[in-house]
Amino acid sequence: MVSPNDVTIRPLTESDWEALREIRLRALRTEPGVFFRAYAEEVDKTDDEWKEWARGGDGRMFGLFASGRLVGITGAVPWREDPSGATAVLVASYIAPEYRGLGLTSLFYDARLSWIRSQPRFKRIIVSHRRTNEPSGRAIRRNGFTHAGTVSRTWPDGTVDDEVCYEMNLDR
Numbered sequence: 458m459v460s461p462n463d464v465t466i467r468p469l470t471e472s473d474w475e476a477l478r479e480i481r482l483r484a485l486r487t488e489p490g491v492f493f494r495a496y497a498e499e500v501d502k503t504d505d506e507w508k509e510w511a512r513g514g515d516g517r518m519f520g521l522f523a524s525g526r527l528v529g530i531t532g533a534v535p536w537r538e539d540p541s542g543a544t545a546v547l548v549a550s551y552i553a554p555e556y557r558g559l560g561l562t563s564l565f566y567d568a569r570l571s572w573i574r575s576q577p578r579f580k581r582i583i584v585s586h587r588r589t590n591e592p593s594g595r596a597i598r599r600n601g602f603t604h605a606g607t608v609s610r611t612w613p614d615g616t617v618d619d620e621v622c623y624e625m626n627l628d629r
Contacts, residue, residue, distance in 0.1 A: 464523045464559070464561055464564070466519050466564040466568050467520060468519055468520075469518040469520045469530070471508045471511050473511045474504065474511040475507070476520070477518070477527065478507045480530055481499065483553075488551075489612075490616060490618075491587060492551075495613035498613075515534065516535060516548075518530065519565065519568045519569065521561060528552065528553045529553060529561065530549055531549060531550040532549045532550075533545050535578075539581075542578055543579060543580040544582070544583060545581070547569055547584040550593070562596045566596070570600070574627065581624060581625065581627060582627065583605070583623065585622040586620070586621055587621075588618055588620070594621060598623070602625045604621070604622075604623055605623055606622045607619045
């Protein structure tokens with residue numbers, strides 16, 4: 458049995474790119490209805506694109522590690538739809554099934570929110586989940602986000618379902 462005390466989180470670096478590629482593609486392949494991108498959209502990324510993603514680009518990617526092995530990923534990046542650059546969006550969260558149910562999402566939120574708050578450019582944070590992914594919704598609400606709306610969308614697995622959106626305004 459894995460203990461939450463055996464799991465650590467840290468920002469990913471370029472040297473983590475192969476492990477990032479492996480876990481991201483696993484997530485997209487095994488859970489195609491949860492993410493905004495499909496396996497086919499990312500499987501052909503170049504090594505340099507994976508290295509850039511591991512570095513975080515203009516955001517930050519984090520990895521959950523158990524005994525030195527990457528078992529989860531998450532990130533925070535500027536939201537492309539906010540031209541001011543003042544909105545961060547939480548992205549790409551995935552925990553390997555054997556590590557779920559241990560309360561590890563709190564590590565995701567602590568790391569991302571701490572990093573976002575250290576960046577003066579951000580005034581707001583957004584996050585969303587597919588309506589049927591209620592564990593994600595509970596974690597979002599537990600971490601202080603408020604409901605901001607719901608939109609219908611077609612997910613990469615081809616089904617139509619609601620995307621439930623949340624936001625948090627940062628007091629600066």
